[in-house]
Amino acid sequence: MVMKVIKTEKEYQAAMSRLEEIFDSKKDSKTADELELLSLLIEKYEDDTSPIDLPDPIEAIKFRMDQLGFKQKDLAKAIGLKSRVSEILNKKRKLTIDMIRKLHDTLGIPTDVLIKEY
Structure with a gap:
């Protein structure tokens, strides 16, 4: 060929x-x-x-938490209060740069996924 x-x-x-x-x-x-x-x-x-779009950042966080067996309290250790985690997971609060860094380190989610708008 x-x-x-x-x-x-x-x-x-x-x-x-x-x-x-x-x-x-x-x-x-x-x-x-x-x-x-x-x-x-x-x-x-x-x-x-056929480009594949990046996943929704919040859905990526939830998926990775499920994979690792994490609860909201586990994530609170990385990014702050449990109530803040709840707000983020319910899309009521935006991720900050510091949160993105910590989520990347804790969950191993690529930063280009986490910075995507939702």
Whole structure:
């Protein structure tokens, strides 16, 4: 397959078909480099045509709290009073820069998610 930037859905489908054919290539085989390049081209096309928007920051906080088994009191240790946490989780109070930093450190949520408007 000739490697070139994927610009159309037809080219994308052809690239996906080829990817399926060579997917199980051995690391040092002739098709290993083709597999890697094709994967990058497909990823670029998908990023350009179907960008995924960042999640709502409050929903991200709730999701991560659930994953970690955190309660509001656990979050209060990081960002202040339990009542403040409640206001934030109910979208009645905006996150401050300091809160964003502490949430990033405590929950591991990327700052670009936390600074998004909600």
